[in-house]
Amino acid sequence: MALLDRVGTARRAPGTPREEQPVRPGRPGRSRRTRSLMSRHERRERRWGHEGGTGAEPPRASRSLLVALLLASATVTTLDLATGEDSPLDPVRGVLADxxxxxxxAATAVVRPFTAIGGWFESNGSLRDEVATLEAENSALRSELNTSAYDRNRLAEYDGLTSVAADLGYSLVPSRVVGVGPAQSFSSTVTIDAGTDAGVQPDMTVVNNDGLVGRVLSAGRSTATVLLLVDPEATVGARVGDSMEMGFLSGRGVIGDEGRLDLELVDDSSVPARADSVVTWGSDGGAPYLAGIPIGRVTKVYSSLRETAQRAxxxxxVDFGALDLVGVVVPTGTRSDRGIIGADGEIAGGGR
Amino acid sequence: MSAVRGVVAAVAVALALVLQVSVFGPLAWEGVVPNLCLLVVVAGALTRGPQFAMVLGFGAGLLLDLAPPADHVAGRWALALLLVGYLVGRVRPESRPTATTVVATVAGASFVGTSVFALSGVLLSDPVVGVGETLSVLAVSLVWDVLLTPFVLPPLMALFRRLEPAHAL
Structure with missing residues (x-):
C-alpha cells in the first residue's frame, strides 16, 4: 500500500495527469480517470455546440436546422422552376433590383476613376505600336474602299435608305454597365443603370458602338439586367452578311479574349468565308433583336457529317470583358428620364 | 441570434455582394471574380459555428440568387452557401484558427461552394456548360478566394468575434 501511495504521488507530481495509462485499482487513480473523461466529454460538447459557454447545444439542433434550411432552398428552387414565367419570387427580385x-x-461611380488607372501605365512603346497597327489597318481599309468606289456608292445609297427606315422606328437610351455577374454563376449577365424610368422594358435589344451586346431580361425602376450574347442560353437568329445565309447563333459562356460564338448554319451547301461579317436577321416586331445589327466575323468553319450542318x-x-457604355434600343417617342439618342445622332429630351 | 448580430451580418453580406458585382467586375479574370459572399460565410462559420453560418449562408445565397445581375434558378447559391456554412462550422478547430488553417478552409469552402452550385445546375439543366469550362472556373475562383483571404477574413472574423453573446449588447 505504501508502494502504491508512492507511485500515486510520483504520478501526481509532474502536474499533468496522463490519461491513456491504465490506472491501478485505487481511489485516487479512478477519480482522476472519471474527471479526465468528463473533461473530454465537455470539450467535445463545446466543440460541436456554441462557443458562448452558456451551456453547450447538442448537435441535433444544428442538424435539424440544416435539414430545415435544405428544404427551404429546395422549396425556393421548386417555386422558381415550376411556375416559369410569372414566378412568385419576381416581386422579391424587383425589390432587390430597386x-x-x-x-x-454608386459603387461603380466611386471605383471608375481607379479602374481607369490601368490605362495610365501603358508605355510609350506599346502606344506607338498600337498607332502603327491602327495606321496600317486604316490604310488597308482605305485602299479597299478606293478600289471599290462603285460598291461604295451603291452602299451609300442603301445606307441612306436604311437610315431613313431606322429613322421611322427606333432610338437609343444610353446607359452604363454597373454590375457584372460572376462567372461562378455560369451565366453572363450585367446590370445597367437604366430601368423602366428611362423607358427600358424586358426584351429590348442592347447594343454598343461595336455591335450587338444582348437583350434586356428584366427591368427594375432604375436598373435593368441584360443577358449577354455570350451566355450559353442566349440564341440569336443571325445571317452571314456576304451570302445572306441564315443560322442560329449561341454563346459559349466565356467572357474575355476567348469569348467566341457558335453559328449553326441552316443550309450546308454554301460555306462562309473567313472574315465574313455576321448580322442579326431580326425578330418579329423588333423584339428581342432588331435586324441588321453587326455581331462579329467568321473565324473558323466546321462541317459535321453526322448532323448534316455547318458550324461557324x-x-x-464587342469586347464583352470591357463593357461600359451601352445603348438600349427603344421605340422613338419613348418617355425617358434622360436624353434619348435618335437615329440621326440627335439627342432628344433629357431630364438630366 | 441577437438583432445586432443579424443586422451586422446582413450589412456585411450586402456589402460583399455590391463589391463583388461592381468593384471586382472590371478586374475579373476570365469573368471570374472573388466570391466575397462565400468569404463572409466562411468567416462566420469559423468564429460562430455551424448554426449561425448556415443561416448566414442561406441568406447570402438567396441574395446572390435574386439580386440584379443573377439570372439562374433561385435557391442554387442558397443551397451551396448553406452547405459551405454547415461544413466549415463542423470542421472548424476548437481554438483560434491559425493562418494556414484559415487559408486551407477557404480553399476547401470555395471548391465545395462552386462545385455544389455547378452540380445543382447540371441536375436542373439550368445552364449548359462543359466540364472543362466548369473546372477552369472552379480553379480560377479558388485562386481568387485564397488570394483575397488575407485581406478579407481577419477583419471579418474580428467583427464576428466581437459580436459574441458576452459582448453583444
Whole structure:
C-alpha cells in the first residue's frame, strides 16, 4: 500500500495527469480517470455546440436546422422552376433590383476613376505600336474602299435608305454597365443603370458602338439586367452578311479574349468565308433583336457529317470583358428620364 | 441570434455582394471574380459555428440568387452557401484558427461552394456548360478566394468575434 501511495504521488507530481495509462485499482487513480473523461466529454460538447459557454447545444439542433434550411432552398428552387414565367419570387427580385441596383451604380461611380488607372501605365512603346497597327489597318481599309468606289456608292445609297427606315422606328437610351455577374454563376449577365424610368422594358435589344451586346431580361425602376450574347442560353437568329445565309447563333459562356460564338448554319451547301461579317436577321416586331445589327466575323468553319450542318465560329465585335457604355434600343417617342439618342445622332429630351 | 448580430451580418453580406458585382467586375479574370459572399460565410462559420453560418449562408445565397445581375434558378447559391456554412462550422478547430488553417478552409469552402452550385445546375439543366469550362472556373475562383483571404477574413472574423453573446449588447 505504501508502494502504491508512492507511485500515486510520483504520478501526481509532474502536474499533468496522463490519461491513456491504465490506472491501478485505487481511489485516487479512478477519480482522476472519471474527471479526465468528463473533461473530454465537455470539450467535445463545446466543440460541436456554441462557443458562448452558456451551456453547450447538442448537435441535433444544428442538424435539424440544416435539414430545415435544405428544404427551404429546395422549396425556393421548386417555386422558381415550376411556375416559369410569372414566378412568385419576381416581386422579391424587383425589390432587390430597386435597392441593390442603385447601390451597384454608386459603387461603380466611386471605383471608375481607379479602374481607369490601368490605362495610365501603358508605355510609350506599346502606344506607338498600337498607332502603327491602327495606321496600317486604316490604310488597308482605305485602299479597299478606293478600289471599290462603285460598291461604295451603291452602299451609300442603301445606307441612306436604311437610315431613313431606322429613322421611322427606333432610338437609343444610353446607359452604363454597373454590375457584372460572376462567372461562378455560369451565366453572363450585367446590370445597367437604366430601368423602366428611362423607358427600358424586358426584351429590348442592347447594343454598343461595336455591335450587338444582348437583350434586356428584366427591368427594375432604375436598373435593368441584360443577358449577354455570350451566355450559353442566349440564341440569336443571325445571317452571314456576304451570302445572306441564315443560322442560329449561341454563346459559349466565356467572357474575355476567348469569348467566341457558335453559328449553326441552316443550309450546308454554301460555306462562309473567313472574315465574313455576321448580322442579326431580326425578330418579329423588333423584339428581342432588331435586324441588321453587326455581331462579329467568321473565324473558323466546321462541317459535321453526322448532323448534316455547318458550324461557324464567330469572333464578336464587342469586347464583352470591357463593357461600359451601352445603348438600349427603344421605340422613338419613348418617355425617358434622360436624353434619348435618335437615329440621326440627335439627342432628344433629357431630364438630366 | 441577437438583432445586432443579424443586422451586422446582413450589412456585411450586402456589402460583399455590391463589391463583388461592381468593384471586382472590371478586374475579373476570365469573368471570374472573388466570391466575397462565400468569404463572409466562411468567416462566420469559423468564429460562430455551424448554426449561425448556415443561416448566414442561406441568406447570402438567396441574395446572390435574386439580386440584379443573377439570372439562374433561385435557391442554387442558397443551397451551396448553406452547405459551405454547415461544413466549415463542423470542421472548424476548437481554438483560434491559425493562418494556414484559415487559408486551407477557404480553399476547401470555395471548391465545395462552386462545385455544389455547378452540380445543382447540371441536375436542373439550368445552364449548359462543359466540364472543362466548369473546372477552369472552379480553379480560377479558388485562386481568387485564397488570394483575397488575407485581406478579407481577419477583419471579418474580428467583427464576428466581437459580436459574441458576452459582448453583444
Amino acid at each position: 435597392t441593390m441596383g442603385p447601390a451597384q451604380g 465560329v464567330i469572333d464578336p465585335y
